[in-house]
Every structure is written in structure tokens, then in C-alpha cells.
Amino acid sequence: MHPPGADVVVVRHGEVGVKSDQVRMKMEFQLQENLNALLADRDLPGDTGCQRNRLYIRTEESAVEDATAAAVEAPGVVSASPARSVEPTLDAITEALAETARACHDGGPFAVEARRAGNADAHDFSSRDLESEGGQAIWDAIEDGGGTPEVDLDDPEFTTFVDCRPDEAFVFVEKRAGPGGLPLGTQQPLVALVSGGIDSPVAAWQVMARGAPILPVYVDLGDYGGADHRARAETTVAALARRAPNFDLQLRVVDGGRAVEELVAKTDATRMLSLRRFMYRAAETVAREHDAVGIVSGEAIGQKSSQTTANLAATDVVTDLPIHRPLLTMDKTDIIERARELGTYDDATVPAGCNRVAPSRPETAGTPMSVVSAEPEELLAMAESAARDPAVVDVRAYDETPVAGR
Numbered sequence: 001m002h003p004p005g006a007d008v009v010v011v012r013h014g015e016v017g018v019k020s021d022q023v024r025m026k027m028e029f030q031l032q033e034n035l036n037a038l039l040a041d042r043d044l045p046g047d048t049g050c051q052r053n054r055l056y057i058r059t060e061e062s063a064v065e066d067a068t069a070a071a072v073e074a075p076g077v078v079s080a081s082p083a084r085s086v087e088p089t090l091d092a093i094t095e096a097l098a099e100t101a102r103a104c105h106d107g108g109p110f111a112v113e114a115r116r117a118g119n120a121d122a123h124d125f126s127s128r129d130l131e132s133e134g135g136q137a138i139w140d141a142i143e144d145g146g147g148t149p150e151v152d153l154d155d156p157e158f159t160t161f162v163d164c165r166p167d168e169a170f171v172f173v174e175k176r177a178g179p180g181g182l183p184l185g186t187q188q189p190l191v192a193l194v195s196g197g198i199d200s201p202v203a204a205w206q207v208m209a210r211g212a213p214i215l216p217v218y219v220d221l222g223d224y225g226g227a228d229h230r231a232r233a234e235t236t237v238a239a240l241a242r243r244a245p246n247f248d249l250q251l252r253v254v255d256g257g258r259a260v261e262e263l264v265a266k267t268d269a270t271r272m273l274s275l276r277r278f279m280y281r282a283a284e285t286v287a288r289e290h291d292a293v294g295i296v297s298g299e300a301i302g303q304k305s306s307q308t309t310a311n312l313a314a315t316d317v318v319t320d321l322p323i324h325r326p327l328l329t330m331d332k333t334d335i336i337e338r339a340r341e342l343g344t345y346d347d348a349t350v351p352a353g354c355n356r357v358a359p360s361r362p363e364t365a366g367t368p369m370s371v372v373s374a375e376p377e378e379l380l381a382m383a384e385s386a387a388r389d390p391a392v393v394d395v396r397a398y399d400e401t402p403v404a405g406r
């Protein structure tokens with residue numbers, strides 16, 4: 001919801017604000033670029049500027065809701081509000097508050113929350129004045145409209161906010177939450193192993209939300225995966241790419257079909273651990289080629305037999321790069337909730353009809369030696385060779401049609 005005449009989105013960042021001036025300015029610039037890219041990608045009019053710890057998207061009322069929706073998808077954004085900008089005078093602000101109440105108040109107790117920034121002499125009124133005079137203006141507007149005004153400062157149903165700055169004031173009625181974290185592109189890139197299941201897209205998004213661009217890698221399991229399995233990975237990466245239109249999120253598809261066949265034929269209890277080693281080595285090969293500095297995986301302690309603490313240790317040694325596991329200590333129910341928020345859950349749960357790779361009695365306490373000694377000798381060379389020549393899928397061409405609808 002927005003006040004009538006809303007012409008700006010007020011965008012707040014969090015952690016960026018506690019950095020040194022130099023770092024903060026760099027991060028704000030990156031966030032500005034990312035917001036402009038999101039607007040352009042969605043054909044929304046708007047120009048992003050930055051002033052005193054806030055970013056502002058100047059736009060039109062017809063686009064202000066969509067521009068706000070775009071802003072709250074950008075890593076680094078803590079919250080955003082579709083707002084109306086007015087002169088920083090008591091008269092202009094109270095008039096805007098009254099108009100906002102006339103247009104947006106739909107019954108229930110109200111409150112005014114005002115903040116004033118700048119030197120004490122920047123305005124000839126205080127934030128308390130704004131709240132009391134603004135409250136009176138809203139009271140009168142509700143009464144004039146035939147309603148019964150009621151104030152409740154502790155638990156209002158309708159809150160109007162005023163953010164009064166030295167040369168401009170903003171009036172708004174909601175603060176929409178963003179992902180927080182840091183602007184995408186303020187960290188070095190990571191290779192994200194994305195399977196199209198529930199977990200890996202969430203893991204990839206977690207590192208993106210801390211500022212790290214990802215190079216998504218999917219390992220095609222051949223007859224053990226199937227077209228739908230790969231389509232799930234493509235669609236979930238497309239969902240991530242829509243949030244990062246100015247970054248290269250093309251999906252690298254590494255052929256793992258022959259490797260899986262070898263593993264099914266020649267290994268048993270440690271099969272999934274060798275498959276994981278194949279994937280890490282493939283990810284490392286892609287990372288080295290693109291100057292990425294680590295690997296992201298969606299594993300969580302104990303979620304599967306291949307994810308016991310021992311097995312994570314047994315497989316990690318295949319690469320010198322750090323393996324980041326943002327979901328390591330999360331419960332599945334929380335991961336599912338994040339996947340729903342991210343919009344990747346529905347596609348991740350489409351049945352993919354994969355053939356079973358896992359052995360009936362998987363190892364739960366592997367060691368690096370026990371895994372390597374049971375593994376086909378050429379496995380890692382196969383991973384390197386397949387990863388040097390991946391198929392590249394440009395997921396930007398994907399619309400939002402879910403896998404099931406294709």
C-alpha cells in the first residue's frame with residue numbers, strides 16, 4: 001500500500017551502514033547498480049540515488065509498488081517503502097498525512113511514527129511535533145470522512161511513517177522486508193552446486209544474500225537423472241537469476257552420466273561419497289577457470305547418510321577450495337520455509353523420476369582412505385575433463401512457468 005502521489009521508494013540497508021566510509025560508499029554504489037538492473041530487467045521506470053545511508057528510487061506512482069517489490073529482492077536491502085516525497089515543512093507533511101489517511105485508512109486505531117534527521121536547526125519542529133500535529137491531521141481526516149478516529153500507539157492497525165530529512169521528507173505506510181545481508185557483487189564469486197532439489201537453491205541464495213555472485217553448476221546424471229531432473233535445476237537457477245539480472249548466472253551442466261554408471265557398476269557402500277567427490281572436483285575445475293574462490297553445497301549435518309559429520313570430512317579432502325555449507329546446521333523444516341519464500345520450493349518438489357543411484361546400505365562413517373580405495377581410479381580425471389567442457393544454459397530466457405507447466 002502507498003500514499004496517494006507516491007513517487008519514490010525509500011530503500012534501507014543494514015550492515016552496509018556500519019562499514020568505513022570508503023567501503024560503505026563502494027557497497028552503496030554496487031547496490032545502486034543492482035537496483036537499477038532489477039528495474040531495467042522488469043521494464044520499470046526509475047532512477048536510483050543515494051543519500052545519507054538511504055537509497056531512493058525515483059519513479060512514478062503507477063510503478064512504485066513493482067519497484068518496491070524489485071527492491072526487496074536485492075541482497076543488502078533490509079526494507080523498502082513506497083513513499084511520497086514532500087517539502088520538509090510541518091504544513092506539507094501534515095497535509096500529506098491527512099491525504100494518506102483519506103486514501104489508505106480502512107478503520108482501526110492509528111499511530112504516527114516520525115523520525116527527523118539532520119542538525120537540530122535543520123527544521124523548526126521536532127519529531128514529537130510531527131507526531132502530534134500529524135496525528136491531529138489524521139484524526140480530522142478520519143472524522144471528516146465519517147469515521148471514528150482512535151489512537152493506539154502500542155498496537156495500531158494503521159501506521160503512517162514520516163522520515164524527515166534536511167531537504168526532503170517522506171511519508172509512507174509500510175516497510176516491506178528485504179533479504180538483508182550485503183549487496184551482490186561485494187564478495188568474490190563462488191561455484192554453487194545446484195541440483196534442483198529443495199536445499200541447494202536455498203544454499204546458493206544464502207551466499208548471494210551475503211554478497212557473493214554464484215556460478216551455478218549442475219551435474220547431469222545421465223540415465224540416473226533424466227530430463228525433468230535437469231529441468232528442475234534450470235528452473236530454480238532461473239529463479240535466482242531473476243534476482244540478479246546484472247550477473248552471469250548461466251548454468252554450467254557437467255556430464256556425469258558415465259561416471260555414475262561406473263560408480264553403480266564398481267562401488268557399493270561408498271558410492272554416494274565418490275559421487276560427491278566427483279561433483280566437488282568438477283566444481284573446483286569450473287571455479288579455477290572463472291576465478292571463483294569456493295564451492296557452495298546444500299548439505300546439512302545428518303540430513304542424508306552422505307551428510308554425516310564423518311562423511312563430510314571424508315569427501316572434503318578432494319578439493320583445496322573451501323566448501324561452504326550455509327545450511328549445515330539448519331533443520332529441514334526451516335530450509336523448506338526458506339525455499340517457499342524464495343519461490344523455488346514448488347519446482348524442487350516436482351517428481352523427477354530419477355533412477356536410484358544410492359546403495360541399499362550406504363556408509364555412514366567413511367574416511368578419505370576408505371572412499372578412495374573403493375573408487376574407480378579415473379573418476380577424478382573424468383570430473384576434470386567433463387567440467388572443462390560443460391554445456392552452458394542461459395536461464396535468463398526462462399519465464400516463470402514452473403517445470404510442471406512446460
Ligand SMILES: Nc1ncnc2c1ncn2[C@@H]1O[C@H](COP(=O)(O)OP(=O)(O)OP(=O)(O)O)[C@@H](O)[C@H]1O
Binds near residue numbers: 192195279296299
Ligand atoms: N546433480 C547435481 N548437480 C549439482 N549438484 C548436486 C547434484 N546433486 C547434489 N548436488 C549437491 O550436493 C548437495 C547434496 O546433495 P544430496 O542429493 O545428497 O542432498 P539433498 O539434501 O537432497 O540436496 P538438494 O535438496 O539440494 O538436492 C546438494 O545440495 C547440491 O549442492
